Amino acid sequence: MKRxxxxxxxxxxxxxxxxxxxxxxSVLANIGxxxxxxxxxxxxxxxxxxxxxxGRIIAMQAMASAIALLPAGLLSDKFGRKKxxxxxxxxxxxxxxxxxxxxxxxxxxxxxxxxGFFMAFIQVSSIPLLxxxxxxxxxxxxxxxxxxxxxxxNVIGNALGGTLTDLFTFLxxxxxxxxxRITLIIASFFFFMALLPVLKLREELKKRExxxxxxxxxxxxxxHRSSLKWIGLFAIANLLIGFGSGLVIPYLxxxxxxxxEISNSLVGIILSLGQAMTAVAFMIGPSVxxxxxxxxxxxxxxxxxxxxxxxxxxTETLWLAVIGFLFRQALMNAGNPIQMALMMxxxxxxxxxxxxxxxxxxxxxxxxxxxxxxxxxxxxxGAYYGYAYVFTITSVLYLIGSSYFYFxxxxxxxxxxxxxxxx
Numbered sequence: 210m211k212r213x214x215x216x217x218x219x220x221x222x223x224x225x226x227x228x229x230x231x232x233x234x235s236v237l238a239n240i241g242x243x244x245x246x247x248x249x250x251x252x253x254x255x256x257x258x259x260x261x262x263x264g265r266i267i268a269m270q271a272m273a274s275a276i277a278l279l280p281a282g283l284l285s286d287k288f289g290r291k292k293x294x295x296x297x298x299x300x301x302x303x304x305x306x307x308x309x310x311x312x313x314x315x316x317x318x319x320x321x322x323x324x325g326f327f328m329a330f331i332q333v334s335s336i337p338l339l340x341x342x343x344x345x346x347x348x349x350x351x352x353x354x355x356x357x358x359x360x361x362x363n364v365i366g367n368a369l370g371g372t373l374t375d376l377f378t379f380l381x382x383x384x385x386x387x388x389x390r391i392t393l394i395i396a397s398f399f400f401f402m403a404l405l406p407v408l409k410l411r412e413e414l415k416k417r418e419x420x421x422x423x424x425x426x427x428x429x430x431x432x433h434r435s436s437l438k439w440i441g442l443f444a445i446a447n448l449l450i451g452f453g454s455g456l457v458i459p460y461l462x463x464x465x466x467x468x469x470e471i472s473n474s475l476v477g478i479i480l481s482l483g484q485a486m487t488a489v490a491f492m493i494g495p496s497v498x499x500x501x502x503x504x505x506x507x508x509x510x511x512x513x514x515x516x517x518x519x520x521x522x523x524t525e526t527l528w529l530a531v532i533g534f535l536f537r538q539a540l541m542n543a544g545n546p547i548q549m550a551l552m553m554x555x556x557x558x559x560x561x562x563x564x565x566x567x568x569x570x571x572x573x574x575x576x577x578x579x580x581x582x583x584x585x586x587x588x589x590x591g592a593y594y595g596y597a598y599v600f601t602i603t604s605v606l607y608l609i610g611s612s613y614f615y616f617x618x619x620x621x622x623x624x625x626x627x628x629x630x631x632x
Contacts, residue, residue, distance in 0.1 A: 224351065227342045227410050231294075231335070232355065234406040236362045238298065238331075241399030243366015243484070245305055247477050248374055248389055250463055255386040256312055260463065264584035266321045267459045271576035273325030274332070278573065281333045282566025286559060290338035291410045297330025298407055302400035309393035325573070332569050337561040338410075340553045348553060349498055352546035353491045360488035360542075364481040366396070371477020436556040440564045442617055443552050444571045449610030450511075451575025453603040456583045457518075459576065461534070467592040469527045479531055483538035490543035497543075503551045504618045507544035511611040514540035515604050522600030525593070541607070548614075551621065 253263050285293045304323035311320060336352070343351050370392060377388035457464075461483075465476045490510075497506040517540070520533035549565075556564045587595030 223347065225342050227412070228339060228351070230406040230409050231338060232358055234294075234298070234403040235335070235355065236358055237403040237406075238301075238400050239359045239362035240366040240369070241302075241305065241396045241403070243363035243481075244370040244373070244396035244399065245308075245366075245393060247367045247370035247462055247480055248392055248473065249308070250460070251374075251466075251473060252309075252386075252389045252393060253317070255384075255389055258314070258317075260584045260588065261581070262314065262317070263460075263463070264581040266317060267580040268577045269318050270321040270325035270328075271455070271573045271580060273322040274329045274573035275570045275577055277326045277329035278333055278566040278570035279563075281329045282562040282564075285330075285334040285337065285562035285566070289412050290334040290341070290562075291407065291412045293330045293334040294338070294410075295404065295407050297327045297334070298400065298404055300327035301331065302397055302404070305400055306394065306397035309390055309397060329566070329569065329573075333562055333566040336549055336553065336565045338412075340561055341558070345554060348550045349495045349503075349547065352550050352553075353494045356542075356546045357488040357491035360484040360491065363484040364488070366399075367477045367481035367484060369477075370396070371472075371474040371480075375472060375474045436560045436564070439552070439555045440560070440567050443548075443564070444567050446548075446610055446614045446617070447568045447571040448575055449606055449613060451572035452579050453575070453606030453610065454572070455576035455579030456599045456603045456606075459580060460583060460587075464592075464596050465530070467587075468525075468596060469530065471527070479534065482531070483535050486535045486539035487542045490539035491546060494543050494547050498547055503547050504615060504621055507548050507551075508611050508615040510540050510544040511607060511614075515607060518600055518604045518607070522597045522604075551618070555621065 250263050253266065254260075281293060281297075301324055304320050304327065308317065308320045308324065311317060335355075339351055339355060340348060373392045373395065374385070374388045377383060377391055378385055381388075462476050462480060465471060465479055466473075494506065494510075497510065500506075501509065514537045517533040517535075517537040521530050521537060522533075524530050524533065552564055552568065553561055583599050586599050589595065590598060
């Protein structure tokens with residue numbers, strides 16, 4: 210245990226100023242998103258809309274991200290990570306504020322589109338920024354730590370989202386709608402605060418621009434064909450996992466609320482515990498990589514999550530559902546930073562933004578397509594069988610995706626025998 214924490218302490222002290230500033234911005238932004246995502250579905254219900262409206266909003270946001278990610282990746286490679294992150298952050302924060310006060314269905318869909326579109330700027334630039342400010346030996350630890358911090362921020366946000374909503378209603382005797390709205394406004398302010406550390410980032414563009422001309426669409430298919438091949442293979446894996454994830458993840462708060470009829474505060478606490486478990490799993494991930502290699506680590510963690518997903522699907526006991534949710538959340542997500550590190554090492558430096566954007570775009574496409582499907586199944590089959598069916602379909606898609614990942618990428622573990630040094 211002492212050696213474990215010693216490794217992390219050594220790594221953290223070696224990170225440069227840009228990484229430290231970005232991690233601070235990430236914490237603030239993800240506290241805001243953690244608050245927002247745990248209660249926004251309730252806001253739609255309080256406005257009088259049905260759950261199909263929730264499905265349309267989630268699909269709209271995911272579709273916007275899918276549309277924006279590829280051009281955002283090219284722009285990030287060409288103009289720099291800081292510019293894209295700042296533009297994305299300021300417009301995302303503004304869209305969250307508007308979503309907290311607007312009520313018409315057209316404006317709800319439009320602002321959801323804006324959130325998804327500009328969040329893509331942040332998503333596509335974050336991992337390349339971290340990669341460019343770190344060494345190859347640091348990356349598995351750094352990516353794991355970044356994802357762990359995101360989870361911790363989400364823990365805080367999830368807990369605040371549920372408790373603030375109930376607290377405002379109790380203390381000030383206001384309606385649930387107004388309480389939720391105030392909490393959503395607070396969430397947007399956290400996102401605005403993230404702009405301050407982003408402004409202090411320092412970036413040198415010349416080093417990246419001199420490497421290749423891959424920022425041009427016309428040159429993409431004549432240079433770095435090997436990188437393009439790997440990007441395509443990673444995209445297929447992301448598509449399979451994204452389809453499964455889109456059926457379940459956006460509706461976990463509604464699942465607990467509908468099946469077990471529990472309060473917003475308790476839902477927020479459960480979801481925050483899930484993020485906390487995931488943060489712990491992220492920190493342990495490099496140790497799994499050190500022993501088994503990156504590809505096997507990703508597959509083992511994903512496969513191990515499936516029994517817990519099925520437990521959540523079929524149980525009618527709250528504490529069993531919570532256990533299933535916590536372990537599924539931790540195990541399934543623990544492989545994400547490992548997969549990111551693998552992708553960042555496999556593709557050329559000048560195409561890291563493109564690689565990240567394609568992966569995120571395909572994943573968001575899965576959410577956009579499957580969001581309305583999930584709500585429709587639940588409406589038709591009810592709170593028990595509806596969720597049981599969508600969770601089961603998700604487990605099948607996860608199994609297919611994990612199997613694909615193993616058989617396609619297993620040779621990368623053999624090529625990268627120095628992976629033990631990385632961890």
